[in-house]
Amino acid sequence: MLNLLKNLLGMGPKVDLKELMKNGAQIIDVRTPSEFAGGHLKGAINLPLQTLGNNLSKIKKDKPVITCCASGMRSSAAKRLLKSNGFDAHNGGAWLSLK
Template identity: 40%
Template sequence: MIHEVDLSSFATAHGNGAYVVDVREPHEYIAGHVTGAVPMPLGQVPARMGELPTDRPVYVICASGNRSLTAAEWMNDKGVDAWSVAGGTGAWMRAGGPITRGAGPA
């Protein structure tokens, strides 16, 4: 089952310290990502499932919401409570959400 969260609910969760995974490619992540997001390109998700928490929701974001839906489905199949962020980073930026540029989560 695929879970999707709207921007308003994601903003609340993010403000409360949500665990966020960005499944875009490294050059996309560096150009601007949700502050605090952990970089995990889509192709790496299956091999890195063990890094994800299982005791709280994981919010998955990409550019527009397509790759994050795929990643969230994979994660949910492995017992992770994963939620795809509707509209992705593009919608987050347009809504004025905090963005960090550079290589590491911040």
């Protein structure tokens, strides 16, 4: 029961994001195009949060997805959206923390 509550609150087991990245996880940056242009992770795909639902076909379902943004708020919402659509999604938080 405790594990279920932790998972529901996003406090489940920690995932090694660096390991996922090393093994080819997709990085989806959900910031605006102008924020993305100001700096981003190499290989990241810019799909702003407000357009993400309409662009799910641009993301491969057979690879893990790490979402990122400026602070972690939008990437958290993106992770929930992706998980509800069957993706293996993880919130990477702020893009700078993934560097």
